[in-house]
Structures are given as C-alpha cells and as structure tokens.
Amino acid sequence: MRRRQFIGGAISVAMLSRARAQPTMPVMGFLHAGSAEENVKRLAAFRKGLASGGMVEGKNVSVEYRWAAGRNQELASLAADLVRRNVALIATPGSTAAAVAAREATSTIPIVFSSGTDPVALGLVDSLNRPGGNATGITSLNAELSAKRLGIFRELVPGVSRYFTLVKPSSALAAPFVADMQRAASPLGIRIEVLNADTEGEIDAALAQLPSAPGAGLVFGPEGFFYIHRARIAELALRHRLPTIFDVRDYVEAGGLASYGSDYFNVMELAGEYAARVLKGARPAELPVQQATKFELVLNRKTAKILGLAIGPTLLATADDVIE
Template sequence: MRRRRFIGLVGGAAASATLWPLAARAQQDLPVIGLLHAGSREENAKRLASFQKGLADAGFVEGQNVTIEYRWASGRNDDLPAMAADLVRRRVSVITTPGSTAAAVVASAATTTIPVVFSSGTDPVALGLVTSLRRPGGNVTGITSLNAELAAKRLGLLRELVPKAARYFALVKPTSELAAPFVRDLLGAAASLDITVDVLNADTADQIDAAFAGIPKSPGNVMVFGPEGFFYIHRARIADLALRGGLSTMFDVRDYVDAGGLASYGSDYLDLMELTGNYVARVLKGAKPADLPVQQATKFEFVINRKTARALGIEIPPTVLATADDVID
C-alpha cells in the first residue's frame, strides 16, 4: 500500500471516529418524549400524525430537534405500568398519553417529577389526574374530551335515528376508568326519556362476541358504546357483528362509522391530538404543567353512515341528516 493512501485511510478513520461520537452526543442532547398508549401504532396512525402535526406547528419535528420513545400496549393494559416505569428510568423529558385514558392514569402514578401531558375521555379531576382544571397543581396537565359524559347526547340522537327502537343496549368495558361516568350519564338520560337500557360488559375480544351473541336478532334493537380504547382496536369486528345482528349502533368517534357503524357523536379526536402535541411542545419549551390549565374539547361532530342505515332498513329523518356534520355514503 502506498504511504499517502495509508495516511489518508488512517486520517479518514480518525475523522469518522470523531464525527460518530459527536453525532451520537447530538442525538442524545435532543429532548425525549415518552409516548405511552394502551392501543397499537397501526390502529392509531391518523391520530399519531395529528399529534406530530401539533408538535411540528409548535416547532418540534421528530428526528430533527426532538426524539420520541414509543410504548404501545396493543390492548394489553396490564403492560402499561412496566412501560411507564421504563420511560421514567430513561428520564424522558415528558411523558404523553394522547387519546389513552388508561395510559394517562398509569403515567400519572409512575412519576411526580417528570411532566405528564394527557388527553382523556372523561373528567381528569374525578380520575385524580389533576386537582383542578384551571390550575392542575402538579406535574400533570392535558386535554379532556369529556366523551364519557356525552352519553345522554348520543342516546338522544340514536332515538331520533331509530324512533321505533325495540330494545336499548349498551356495551362497556367494566374495568375501564371511563365505564362508571359513561354508565351513570347514560342511565340518567335513559330514565328522563323513559327508556330502559340493558348494560352489557366485555373485557376481552371473546366477551365482545359473547355480548353480541346474547342479543336477540331484531331490526329494532339499538346499542350505545362506551368510549374505550379497547373497543376502538376491535372497531371493524364490532361494526360487522352489529350489522349481522341487525343492531343500530352509536359510538363516540367517527372511526367506528368509517368501519361500518351507524353513527357517532363526540369530540373531533384529530383536533384533540393536535392540541395534545401543542401542549407537549409548550412543556418542552419550559412551561410547567402546574401552570397550564386543562383544555377542554371545543370541536364536536355527528357522523352517519347512510350505507349502513340502508342495510339495516333505516330511513334517516331529514331533520337528523340536516344536523349531521358528515354523511358517509
């Protein structure tokens, strides 16, 4: 080997050895977001994109000036505590739980020092996440959709959609933090409308199947679903079971309707995810969660699947169609 070429190789290797540690240090110096979620990445792709948009709008782009450590439980909520503990050990800059109430509860219990930014489907004060909406007072703040408290509105809309409903059912995940407020509001609304609602429980996929199997097949039966990430994972399966069973369904988010459910009413989840990303960015810039009031959803949408309505033999009243924010054909 010629001497000049040998020196060049040595020099190049030395330069590379110098550059790699610099690059590694630069990567390590980026703030790290720990994202904890009870669902899966695949099922939440659109929501994750909206969260990242909220971050980017506030100046943080993943891989450029911020790193995100993802922890997806994929429906195995029992895995969440270990995942949260791992993020705490890694000393991430902030933990966020966009669209996952179960993850929010676990994250807030895992640390009193690392900031936690949640988006929750029910009252975060009742959950014990914060002491006050206006002044959270600790290391936790975020966004609330209050979807669990909209059960009365959904029941009323379902009654307008199917005015001659024979029987009303509701499906909840009994171990969910969202179950109790949903059932409380639903039964209160049902009593005021002189409606009897049979509440069914499902904690597993097999129990979802069993719940549907136990409902008499009738075109006059309707079902309202509790807001729950576990059901969201199985939304296509639920829509199919409902259609085959002749059940008219009402959900909390439009994704179920996109999958074949009849209707949904609730907060605009993509907007909520953007707000969550923006709040995480504010914390990364130095804002303290204790000083950031919990934001409440301001955008709501009523969505109807007209194709599903036709399959169920439902004639949607013109007055109901006129109030829908979107109609899927």
C-alpha cells in the first residue's frame, strides 16, 4: 500500500513539475469603444497581424475583451478592470477614445493603439519617433487627410459654399480634430462651422440646424460614437439632401456620399503586428509610431444620384471602390 502511495505521489510531483515548467500564456487586454458585432472584420484583420507576428489567440496568447458598445463613459472603468487584472498589454486598435482611457489608467502596462488623431496632441506619446512612455501604435495622419478630404469634397460637390463638421464635445478627440480641420481649411479659403452632438438625439437636432437651401456640406472625422450611429447619420443626410464625406468606408456602405481615409483593415493588421512585437518583449518607448501608408477613396453613386450629383470621370477613375 505504501508502494502505491509512493508511486502515486511521485506521479503527482512529476505532473506538477511539468505544469510549472510550461510557460504561462500571456493575457492581452483588448479595449474598444464600439461593439464586437460591428467590428468582426476589423478584429479579424487585427488577429491576422497578431498571427503574422507569431502570436495566435488561444495558442500562445489569451485575450480579455472589453467593449463599451458606444458608451464611452464606461471606457475608464473597463480600462481600470484590465489594469487590475495585470494584463501583459492593452490593445486599443481602431478606437482612439479607448487608447486615451487606457493611457489615463496606466503608465506602466504597455499600450498599442491606432489613432486617426495626432497621438502627440492626445498625450499618448511624447513624439512619433520616440514615444517615450508605455504606448505606441499606428497613426492615420489626420491633419494631412483632412486637407485631402476637403479637396476631394470640393471636386465632388463644387456647389458647396458652407462647410460644417459634427463633433462630440465631450470626446477627447473633438478639439484636436477641429484644430486639424481649421488648419487644413485655411489654405483652401474654407471656413469650417462646428456642430455639436453628445447623444443620438442631438445628432438629429444638429443636422436639423443646417440650412435647407443647397450649398451646405458636412465633413466627418474619426469618432467612434458617430461610427456606431452611421446608418442613422446617412439616413438623415439623405433626408436633408446633404452631401457628406467621411473618414472610413463603412459610412458610405451605409448610404453616405463619400469617404477618404486610411485603409482600416491595413491599420488593424499593422496594430496586430505591433502588439505581437510588444508581447514578445519590445518596449513601446522604443517603437516609433507607424504612419498608415494605404488610403482609399470610396464613392456611393446611388447616393450621388439621389442628391443630383454627377461624379466626374477623374474621381471615378481614382476611386478605390464605387458603390452602385
């Protein structure tokens, strides 16, 4: 009997030793202002980048997901929860508001972000070349994109005489975006008028303020809150016969007129690759913020017809996608 006990004890010790010898799988936190349902394709692109860097979810990295589902006010508590769990990394790709919340929650846990707003202005990094802290990631050069977006919009809708932009005033992205827009508009002789909306109901009210006569145009920038309500925004714009240009193609697929911005699937993939590097030991302070290099122009010909617009042959030829 004692021999059996000895053998059983030896087996137990051997199993315990093997378990201790196995490396612990790192846990990555994933924080986003949106919902899982609307980010399936983008999340797939992020996982693709992660895998290309040698990190496969469920195989050698575990992921704790936190989705705010449009309730940005919950991002701070969701970020704090990931910090309490002492995750190895917090990834916030495609959600600048989540990146800001994560940076405010921790100065030690590494953060990998992608941002359409200048990460220096947001306080995420000290500089693009030398991030200096615990965060790094991908930026979409929004100031330069704003100028390009306005130029495309003028060519697409030459009759626009008043340019409006809609911002969420409580968002950390609002002030940097408006500053980018004003800098981009000034050399073009364009004045940007700002409308505010913090709730879905205020989106309706803001668009109702626009002049009913032809001549108004609406330019959007990166804001996760508006992205969630993109179908509603596209519907209201059509109802008011209002031409619009956005930063990502999803709005155009929902019925918006046009979009020009970075290829978000490429940005998500790049963010995944950076996350893999950090999980393997790279220090964010020493990883320069990458700048997106792939951009796309998407046009909605059906919406253009409803608005009575004829898309010129040059724009049609340069568009990466035309939705019929």
